[in-house]
Each structure stands twice: as structure tokens, then as C-alpha cells.
């Protein structure tokens with residue numbers, strides 16, 4: 001794999017690269033500018049050559065590829081029966097909420113957090129209950145006292161946990177996960193654990209699936225995962241929900257069928273099998289590239305742009321950057337980077353008001369592109385410093 005290749009993505013129907021302003025470097029949207037594992041390309045080519053793309057279904061090989069991945073990556077036994085399908089994590093969470101909540105119920109999230117959680121909760125007439133993460137000395141942690149208080153409320157039904165957390169990049173420790181589980185069980189809350197980024201963990205950290213070695217939480221939780229972030233195949237729209245509780249699983253599958261969402265994409269099945277069976281060597285290389293990119297960005301910010309504080313991610317291919325020293329409000333901040341530097345970030349305020357004055361930077365691209373974006377940012381901040389002192 002050539003990880004330095006700047007592959008052209010404009011005019012390929014890529015969301016990230018369909019930006020209407022010319023010459024903008026998109027450092028937004030959580031997909032990667034790297035080509036996927038050759039094993040996935042071969043599997044999709046084989047399917048394309050077959051030439052018949054009718055309705056598809058799951059096979060033993062598909063289920064086994066998932067079971068083996070969990071065993072290999074997380075040393076966790078999963079039961080085939082738990083495995084349910086969704087075309088995406090967000091559609092899956094929507095279907096779950098339609099089963100688990102009624103209008104007026106409260107759903108806890110931990111902001112700043114992946115912004116579609118907000119509209120997902122609102123879609124079901126539920127209230128968003130914010131257990132805002134604590135932010136101190138450039139690090140994020142859970143406010144457990146606040147979580148306990150909010151969980152205690154009679155209307156609160158559910159917690160959507162983002163593990164690892166997007167955008168702050170935290171990998172929750174065993175102790176934190178146990179405390180979350182205890183609170184949920186004590187207050188009879190369901191936990192939806194979105195573990196979409198669970199494979200993209202940096203050296204020195206370990207992603208622990210919520211219900212690994214925690215049988216008590218098994219019946220009250222759902223684990224969402226997918227090969228889509230890990231292997232850059234989000235466009236194949238094939239995600240996995242692990243639902244150990246049989247009643248819930250039956251209701252989920254019934255709703256999924258009712259919404260007509262139960263059929264997998266013909267290429268998604270092939271992509272998932274190839275990714276989980278043969279993608280690990282590619283993933284190991286990717287992790288080394290991301291480690292380098294992460295260090296490069298953090299060092300660059302520290303050395304040249306002290307106005308910007310990169311929060312050290314423990315996982316994800318994203319860096320959450322505190323821009324509060326620039327003294328700009330959120331929208332102004334993004335316009336500043338977009339119009340002056342021609343670099344597009346995900347705006348921090350979309351992740352909740354605690355994300356105001358932050359931007360989220362995607363580092364899953366060749367170093368050359370990162371370097372160009374950083375140099376452009378450097379230039380406009382230098383100009384701003386000069387203007388401030390003029």
C-alpha cells in the first residue's frame with residue numbers, strides 16, 4: 001500500500017470532496033483518503049464481475065467472520081444469535097429508539113458528541129439529557145456525579161455511550177465502563193454503546209467492549225459496530241448490532257423489517273467478509289500511519305500554532321482542537337479557516353455547545369495533504385497575529 005498517494009477523490013460522489021468552493025482541503029467527515037485493503041477491492045471486483053446484483057442475504061461465512069474478529073481483536077466470545085444488521089449505526093440507533101422509548105422519555109448523551117445523536121433522539125420525541133464531559137488541562141473525563149443524578153430521573157430511559165468517544169478521542173477504561181454499567185443497572189437504563197471506532201485505537205490503549213466480562217449488563221445493552229470506519233467502507237452501508245437480549249432483538253428485527261431496512265447491500269456483505277477475514281495486515285499499517293499523522297499534527301500545533309491546542313486522541317482518526325485562544329465564536333472560527341485558509345473542518349458547535357470554539361480535524365489522509373492544511377492555517381494565523389499587533 002502506498003499511504004503517501006494523494007488519490008483524486010473529486011467528482012467521485014464523495015461527500016467529503018463535493019465541497020462547492022474550489023481548492024478547499026477537506027479535513028472534515030470521518031472517512032479516509034486512503035485506498036482500502038487489496039483484499040476488499042478483490043472481493044468487490046469478484047462480485048462486480050459476477051454481474052448479478054439481486055437481493056442478498058447473510059451466510060455462515062459472514063457470521064463467522066464477525067465472531068472471529070471479535071475473538072481476535074477483543075478476546076471476546078460473541079454468540080451468533082446476538083448479531084443483527086443495520087445499513088448504518090445511526091439507522092440502527094433510530095430503530096432501537098423506536099422500540100425502547102416513547103415520546104417524552106429522556107436519553108442521556110455525553111457532549112460534545114457525534115452530532116447525529118441529537119437528531120436521532122429528537123426524531124422519537126425524546127428529550128436530550130446532557131451529561132457534559134468534564135474538560136480540564138486538555139483532557140476529558142466523565143462527570144459521574146452528574147451522570148448518577150441524571151440517570152436517577154424517572155423519565156430517563158437510556159444512555160447512548162460513544163466508546164471510543166467521537167470527537168474527544170477518549171478510550172474509556174475498564175473502571176469507567178464498570179461505573180457506567182453500575183449506574184445504568186441501578187437506575188434500570190438501557191445502554192446503547194456505539195463502538196464504531198473501537199478498532200482505531202492508538203498504541204498504549206485498549207478498547208474494551210461494554211459487555212466484555214460484564215454479564216450483568218448483557219441483557220440491558222446493545223453494542224453497535226461496523227467495518228465501515230476501520231476499513232474505510234462506510235459507503236457499503238453494512239453495520240452490526242450485537243443484541244444479547246432476545247426480546248429486544250426480536251422487536252428490533254421486526255421493526256427493521258417493518259421499515260424495509262433488513263436486506264444487506266450485496267457489496268456490503270462481500271466487503272465485510274473480506275475486511276474481517278483478510279484486512280488485519282492493512283489495518284496494522286493504517287494504525288502506524290495514523291500514529292505518525294497524529295504526532296505530526298500535535299507537534300506542529302505545539303511548535304507553530306500555540307493558539308490551537310490539539311487534544312491527544314487515544315483512538316479515532318480525528319483530532320479535536322481547542323481554538324479558544326483565537327477568541328472567535330464558533331461560526332466565525334470555521335469561516336476563518338474555510339475562507340482564509342481554505343481548510344474545511346467539522347465545526348465544533350455541531351457536537352454540542354461544549355464544542356463551541358473547537359474544530360474537528362480528520363487526519364486519515366496522506367502527510368502531504370495534512371502538511372499543506374497546517375501550513376495554510378499557520379499562514380492565516382500569522383496574518384491574524386500581525387493584524388492584532390498593528
Ligand SMILES: Cc1ncc(COP(=O)(O)O)c(C=O)c1O
Nearest residue numbers: 030088089090091114166194196
Ligand atoms: C460514533 C459514530 N457513530 C456512528 C457514525 C455513523 O455511522 P453510520 O454512517 O453507520 O450511520 C459515526 C460516523 O462518523 C460515528 O463517528
